[in-house]
Amino acid sequence: MVLVNENFLNLQNSYLFSEIARKTREFIALHPEVTVIKLGIGDATRPLPLSVIQAFHHGVDELADQKTFHGYGPEQGYAFLRDLIVENEYRARGIDIDPDEIFISDGSKCDTGNILDIFGKNIVAISDPSYPVYVDTNVMAGNAGIATDNGQYADIVYLPCNQSNNFCPAIPNFHVDLIYLCSPNNPTGAILNKVEMKNWVDYALREKAIILFDAAYERFIVEDDIPHSIFEIPGALKVAIEFRSFSKTAGFTGTRCAFTVVPKSLNAYDSKQNVIPIHPLWNRRHCTKFNGVSYLVQKAAAAIYTDIGKNEVENIIKYYQKNAEIIRKGLKQAGLEFFGGINSPYIWVKAPQGQSSWELFDLFLEKLNIVGTPGSGFGPNGEGFFRLTAFGSIENTQEAMKRIQNYNFGLEK
Amino acid sequence: MVLVNENFLNLQNSYLFSEIARKTREFIALHPEVTVIKLGIGDATRPLPLSVIQAFHHGVDELADQKTFHGYGPEQGYAFLRDLIVENEYRARGIDIDPDEIFISDGSKCDTGNILDIFGKNIVAISDPSYPVYVDTNVMAGNAGIATDNGQYADIVYLPCNQSNNFCPAIPNFHVDLIYLCSPNNPTGAILNKVEMKNWVDYALREKAIILFDAAYERFIVEDDIPHSIFEIPGALKVAIEFRSFSKTAGFTGTRCAFTVVPKSLNAYDSKQNVIPIHPLWNRRHCTKFNGVSYLVQKAAAAIYTDIGKNEVENIIKYYQKNAEIIRKGLKQAGLEFFGGINSPYIWVKAPQGQSSWELFDLFLEKLNIVGTPGSGFGPNGEGFFRLTAFGSIENTQEAMKRIQNYNFGLEK
Structure with missing residues (x-):
């Protein structure tokens, strides 16, 4: 009989991003009236350069x-x-x-x-x-x-x-x-x-x-x-x-x-x-x-x-860097602790009240209608963190920060 | 110290098609005046369908x-x-x-x-x-x-x-x-x-x-x-x-x-x-x-x-099928024994005088300026065979058959 590679049977859970996609899909199906902003996967959103x-x-x-x-x-x-x-x-x-x-x-x-x-x-x-x-x-x-x-x-x-x-x-x-x-x-x-x-x-x-x-x-x-x-x-x-x-x-x-x-x-x-x-x-x-x-x-x-291509690429990167700056400012104003976002499109947010990463994911999805990535999906040392990315549109990024600033995380600002 | 996958060390020779490409490149470099017809790799030559x-x-x-x-x-x-x-x-x-x-x-x-x-x-x-x-x-x-x-x-x-x-x-x-x-x-x-x-x-x-x-x-x-x-x-x-x-x-x-x-x-x-x-x-x-x-x-x-796409694809396939027919007719007229080419773009030619596949490759390359694929490259039971493909242009395929028919393989026709 033909044998499988049994190492596959040791794999835990499903692939992180598929899991996020599933949860998001299900939430949207239940709440079609809500505008969900995706700052989860590090996926480009700007159109390709003209060149x-x-x-x-x-x-x-x-x-x-x-x-x-x-x-x-x-x-x-x-x-x-x-x-x-x-x-x-x-x-x-x-x-x-x-x-x-x-x-x-x-x-x-x-x-x-x-x-x-x-x-x-x-x-x-x-x-x-x-x-x-x-x-x-x-x-x-x-x-x-x-x-x-x-x-x-x-x-x-x-x-x-x-x-x-x-x-x-x-x-x-x-x-x-x-x-x-x-x-x-x-x-x-x-x-x-x-x-x-x-x-x-x-x-x-x-x-x-x-x-x-x-x-x-x-x-x-x-x-x-x-x-x-x-x-x-x-x-x-x-x-x-x-x-x-x-x-x-x-x-x-x-x-x-x-x-x-x-x-x-x-x-x-x-x-x-x-x-x-x-x-x-x-x-x-x-x-x-x-x-x-x-x-x-x-x-x-x-x-x-x-x-021309180099110039266009630079402008795309600048666009995302601007988003990273918006996120950093927004999180700072909301009183949330975070890291990264300077030489990187990723901002690593610390759970404000010791929540687990998936608890934070659910809170962001359900209360703020923002999709991020649970830090624990990247390994145990990611537990208690949440990844936001600068790859959204400026408008969505600004709107997401507005939602975050208006939400009561139970912190002194 | 970091170990390699030692199975790789068991691999014989280089990849067949790289070897053919190298031999062909070297022949062309030595004989720039010659028009080499490539009927070796099964590579499309017709442009993409308009749809x-x-x-x-x-x-x-x-x-x-x-x-x-x-x-x-x-x-x-x-x-x-x-x-x-x-x-x-x-x-x-x-x-x-x-x-x-x-x-x-x-x-x-x-x-x-x-x-x-x-x-x-x-x-x-x-x-x-x-x-x-x-x-x-x-x-x-x-x-x-x-x-x-x-x-x-x-x-x-x-x-x-x-x-x-x-x-x-x-x-x-x-x-x-x-x-x-x-x-x-x-x-x-x-x-x-x-x-x-x-x-x-x-x-x-x-x-x-x-x-x-x-x-x-x-x-x-x-x-x-x-x-x-x-x-x-x-x-x-x-x-x-x-x-x-x-x-x-x-x-x-x-x-x-x-x-x-x-x-x-x-x-x-x-x-x-x-x-x-x-x-x-x-x-x-x-x-x-x-x-x-x-x-x-x-x-x-x-x-x-x-x-429209289906129709265009059909026409591309018909084009190659016509080539296969040209090859089959050409080989037959040259008195060469062959198989395939009916439900397939591949024609499997038997070495006319018991040559090895690579001998036949060299003969085709050097005497006829046609690139085929040595059958032995596909395994020992391919030895003594030579693969021609129907993926050339009709003009090149016809020209190749002309060269084959004009060449003396030492056979009664």
Whole structure:
């Protein structure tokens, strides 16, 4: 008889965002008269930049003509896009990355999940709270062990991120193999500065570990001296894989394009301690289980790097940053304690009266008609927090803050 | 130290099509004066249907406007497309499939690879020759064991498909768990008729096995009484997953859209022999490691099911079918023995003088300047064969046949 991957049976609950969607759907069905404002999922709401739209139309016309039709492209992505990424995202910051080290994909969610294909059984360290995909894919891959009572897994090393450490994971004083870091952080909005990143890189070099660095929110960094790429840190090309995305940069959440940087100087090991370069493994995985991103989407993504495109993207980011500012001001006026929202589209709100995250979710949904994301959905250390995002419209964000300010949380203002 | 998935180290050679591309590139670099005709990879060359182009343009305009902008969609695909697929591909054939059982993806290559995520260690049976992704992904997943001298893997059950069984895999007289079937077949062009499919479904029911049915070339079936879906066979909803694609149907090879049907009535087992439904497992995998297909691409795919779209798709298929006819006539006139090309875009050519597949590849590339695919790249039983495809332009296909007919293969004509 055919056997399932029993690791799947260890998965707890359903995927966080599906659960939120279900609760929201049910509430709206019961209260059709109410205007629910969604500040939950980190989903773009601004239309695509005009330069991207034009590139799309142009690409569509190419596919309408036999002479310019495009069938299968290179699995790793078209050179025109890989070159632009290298030039604009890396060489412009003094980082020496080769276009061959860039793998275009249909999403960082996919990449952060699929990357485990090439790794064996390792000790995995994950920030807590964190993007649920890191934990869930490790459960599927058999790295997590059994679920414990608090919703964690026995074999995962959790790196607590809480108020006492300013939401920055501390370097463990023991060995781990694979480390997930995300900066600017989803969900807390915290960032890792140069010193903190250097400490992690040094740890990985020392421990022969690999850092899986999720920089999907890099474009939101405004403060100086915050690394935009882990490869700004000396030695990182030997110990890190970086995940980047056009989703939050240019509103590609529904359009689907991302990229992953796998340096050729990155090595891991086999069980006999032989050095195994990672790049050929990921290249083989990518070419065998993936067939490239839609030509049109790659064309459109390339438009982001034109002068006009860059300017348009900057304006989109500014729009969301303005929302983050509105949220920060609004929460402050309401007397709520919160973190993040400066170099990040995420604002991490502390439950005002010690409520649980889901209690706060229900309160926000039912009393304020605002959808946020329960912090506990990102891990036990997220308990008692609630994530708001700056991805709404300015009008909705302002209206949400009005509702929050008018609500009596039982606090002195 | 961080360990790699050592199964990757068992992989033989590089991916077939990358190897062909490399050889072709090198030949062209050395002989820039020569016009090389590519009848190798099964890649669409006809432009996208006008209805698809229009849907694309319309979708792009939606993304340019905040009121009609689309961010994240349902991971499983938009209801508008899932409903159309159910209606047109299944209910129209009397098959009762629920839209929830359709998972829209960015490619059958991805799905046939990723499906292994949800299965445990199983005895896997794969037709030989077959699409290389089946074997390679099983190697990565650790189902294949070590490589043997003939390029096969010790733990895979190969189902030989050769002249003596008319390229149809025989039912094994022992137990296997997972069975890959592809009809119309890539690479041989053979089809499974109703009786043959029924025998497989009955075997799977009896053995509590699951059939992974790749029907990417379904649209090429012209003869009556050949099932277009495995779900036409009674009982198949309990034992099969079906992979379908818009790549070969409507020229989406570079556009990327496919779907996989996972029936809710399909079960597997855990190691204690408990029944485990497969649908929730795949749903969880799909929602955790995938973020949906581009909205635009789904909009475009839906246009295929309009009356105009259907007609346009039919014309594209007819175009390729005409090519298949040209190839069949050409090969016949050249005195070459071949199979397939009737219900399939693939023609499986036998080496005229007992050459190896790669010898034939080199001969075709160097003497005829035609790129085909070496049969041995699909498995040892493909040795001595060569795959030509009907996906070229009519002009190139005619020119290729002229070259073949003018070449002295050392045969009596």
